Amino acid sequence: MTTGGLLKRSTGLALVALAAALFAPAPDAEAQQSLPKVMSLNLCTDQLAMALADPEQLMSVSFLARDRTISPMWREAQNFPVNHGIAEEVFLEQPDLVVTGTFSQHNTTFLLRRVGLPVEEFDFAMTLETIPGEIRRMGALLHQQEKAEKLASDFAASLDAIEKQQCEPKPTILAFEQNGISPGRDTLADSVFRAAGFRNLAAEAGLVGAAPFPLELVVAQEPDVIVVQASEDEAPTLGAYVLRHPAMKHLNSRIDAFLPPGSWACNGPLIIDAVKALAELRQKVAPCAETTE
Amino acid sequence: MRPALLNVGLTAIVLVAALLSLAVGPAGLGVTESVTGIVAGGSDVGAIILREIRLPRTILALAIGSTLGLSGAVLQGFLRNPLAEPGLIGVSGMASLGAVLLFYFGVAGSALYVLPAGALLGALIAVVLLLVLAARSNSTLTLILAGVALSSLAGALTSLVLSLSPNPFASYEIIFWLLGSLKDRSMEHVWLALPLMIAGWLLIALAGRAINALSLGEEAAATMGINLSRARTVIVLGVALSVGAATAVAGAIGFIGLMVPHLLRPFTSGMPRQLLLPSALGGGALLLVADTVCRVVLPASELNVGVVTALIGAPFFLWLVVRTRREVA
Known part of the structure; x- marks a missing residue:
């Protein structure tokens, strides 16, 4: 069971890598099919993932994403299944990639890496200037470089325009x-x-x-x-x-x-x-x- | 020492402590500015800080300290138990629990006035429970052990209730209810709690003759025409009202009711009634000083005042336990 799952996953990853190598950067139909399936365990990675991922690509977001008192994207989050950041849930779902924050769930991250699941952590430095970089990084992980590039440059341009108004x-x-x-x-x-x-x-x-x-x-x-x-x-x-x-x-x-x-x-x-x-x-x-x- | 002299001395200490409390704060206004700020009125910054922030805090520290000192003195006299005190025997803890239950989950929403309602109810339940227990067993130890059990239970339930609140910020308030604080209180809190506390003090004062007579034993008191059940009712209501109101606005502050009567007893004739007024004044002075210390020690994030009173009070309690055991043995 376990080995079967792992095998399937690594084959999937290999296919993704192959597809990416063959067809990148132009995303055609074949590459679309093999977009990596992602689970997000953190409220902040949820936002980035929901903004960039294709709907069928995002397997689940954290349960916090639906909480209207803390999540600005709680409406969008209703469209996705939720997880509670527990290693067992992730293992059962067997995503191609797990994205999470560095603040939370150190134990989960550690455990997932031990069983061989790829985990990408976002450390969210607390300034606006780092945001375009984070968007591009998430875009690369999700194979959504184009969407990410547009979002990142729009963000940088808006920020720049606002900062110019200072007096x-x-x-x-x-x-x-x-x-x-x-x-x-x-x-x-x-x-x-x-x-x-x-x-x-x-x-x-x-x-x-x-x-x-x-x-x-x-x-x-x-x-x-x-x-x-x-x-x-x-x-x-x-x-x-x-x-x-x-x-x-x-x-x-x-x-x-x-x-x-x-x-x-x-x-x-x-x-x-x-x-x-x-x-x-x-x-x-x-x-x-x-x-x- | 003559009672009048003791009371005048303590009043002087209270005044100094109150002035000190008015003069200390992050905005750094001095004593003279403090006094003129209150007297002159107006709407400049100093006056607003004094009238709206420091004055309510000072009034509450004085009134709550007095309540705790007075309640300690009357409970020690009535139960003839040197360790009786609203904090130790669980009255403050139950008052916190009552306030928490009504405020965080009450049907009335989040209105401030539900705080004293819940706290009075909690305090009343605790006092009645303990008096029933005290009537059945005359042992000093039983009452204290029951009080400890009640305190722990109330503390645990308070934490549980706050953790269950859907608002994540509520669980930060566990420390307020368990250790007390006077930070950022306003005149609203004064109007909410002070009348109830004064009513409680008056009731306790009514029991003065009874606790004096009781120091000669229950039979002697009965032959002197003391109505014991009436005295009991008056004390129960007085303590529940004043400690309930105090806890409703400041959380559970421990050990003041224990320390102050013991510290002042040697200066009195030894009759419990003569200890009531000095204990109230002494309690007020102690809480004023403790609250000022909180603001000085950690100006950035303010210590809870219950931490300071426990730091002084817990060693005192230990010493008292050792001494009591020696006397009994």
Whole structure:
């Protein structure tokens, strides 16, 4: 059983390699048929895979991908079977390739490699600049180079266009999340804020990663914009009350909850929507003067 | 020491501790700015920080500390058990559990006012359970062991309930309910909890004569015309109300009710009633200081105040257990 499965898989891989060698880069009918079958075990690789893979090529995505509170692509995810990132599930499905993140499931990754399944890990460095590279890498793994190239260059072009709109003085921004946690340096949110033309107060205060930002300092520094993530239909927590503290009502800050939850959990191609939305907000808060030609 | 002198001294300590609490915070406003910020009003940054962030915190620390000190003193006097204390005997833990059950899964959604409702209910169940137990067995040990069991059970169920919440952030709040904190409280919390705490204090004060008489034994107390069942009811309600309200807004904070009465007893005549007011003042001062320490030690991510009280209180508890055993033997 086991050896049979392994044999079948390695034959499949060999065929893929052969097809790729013979017909690449032009994807014709034969190459289409032998696209590698992929399982994604991580919310962030799910996004990349759903954006690039042919529907029949993607065997399953992680169960988190369907969770509307954290996954911006929860609608698309309804079209795919889900897995729970457990090695047994993967082994039974025998995919040609497993894609996952480096944060999660070290044990699963280790186990899968031990039984000979190819696992590709994405480590998701927390800046926008790395995203086109990640898209291209996923594209190469899925044999969807063309789609990936288009997505990656579109992304880079959009980002470039937004970054060109920046002007001084930059307004200040603070993302204020449950329990007063703020993303500081080395977070994707910080990268998004900088691209949209804001100064991230949490990073300037020396916060690294997501760390607590004292409520007193929110009042003292009065950021131009405070971003709180929209969360009306979530189960109650005390942490959510910190965002509704009466002291916040005295601020002149613009408090916005327009970003869907999980907006900057993954540096997938979708993050560009958050960058665009924030860049628009930035123009509303402090319009750039018309540039003299 | 004369009772008046003791109370005046303790009041002075409370005032100093309260000023200190108002003066310490990440925004770095000094004592003078703090006082003017509250008095002057207005809407400048200092005034907002003082009135909306530091003042509610200081009021709550004072009131909750007083509640815990007072409850410890009255329980020790009434049960004639030197180890009785709302944290140790599981009242605080059950109050946390009640609040958690109603708040995170309540039909009323996430409204803040369900917190005290749940906490009062939990505290009431705990006090009644323990008094029933105390009535059946007079041993110091039985009560404490039952309290430990109740505390652990309440703690485990609190963790379970929070882990079951569909909101992933809820499980971060386990530490708040088990170890307590006064971080980012607001005036809403003060209005929610303070009236209930004051009502509890008044009820406990009514039991003062009874616990004095009880120190001579139950029969002697009965011949002095003390209605024991009435005293019991008043104490149950007083402790449940005040500790329930305190826990609803600050989580379970341990050991204050244990330490403060013991530290202050040598300065009083030894009658339980004379210990009530000093214990309330001393508890307030201790929690104010402990809460200020939390903000100074780890300014970035604030220690839970229950960690500080346990660090001081647990060794004290051990020492007390050893001493109690020696006296009994």
